[in-house]
Amino acid sequence: MCSALGNLVELAIKPEQTSGVTLAELPLESIASDAFLADRACAANRLIDRLTERGIISAIPRKRNRTTRQETDFSFYRERNLIERFFNKIKQFRPIAIHYDKLKSTFLAVIQFALIIILLK
Structure with missing residues (x-):
């Protein structure tokens, strides 16, 4: 959300x-x-x-x-385009777009790391 x-x-x-x-x-x-x-x-x-x-x-x-x-x-x-723009920002990070991680917890950690980088910009 x-x-x-x-x-x-x-x-x-x-x-x-x-x-x-x-x-x-x-x-x-x-x-x-x-x-x-x-x-x-x-x-x-x-x-x-x-x-x-x-x-x-x-x-x-x-x-x-x-x-x-x-x-x-x-x-x-x-x-609603604000939400779509948010998903586009997240998908700029390759591990998220390709979904390398098999574990849900690891994938969530990668998303949280990408969110920290986005918020710091």
Whole structure:
């Protein structure tokens, strides 16, 4: 998760068979925010329902195969490019982009090291 300025707020590595929706639901309780931006992969009803219960604005475009359509504020959704830029900064480090490490703990340590270098720049 990234803040509105594109800085890292929460970092988690998901297991291979876990969907992004279940991972996106975890830090919602600990982070106080006014809006939640995500791509179509997170367009699950349970996530959107939790966001509306907490009073958080969701800018998640619906999948095209949905029967019920909901309007998405695409001018607000364009701010998601900050997250994409953040991932591009991280992927400039070759061990992260190629994913050399086999252990989850080692890969997380490499990501944390890259984040320290990014923040020091």
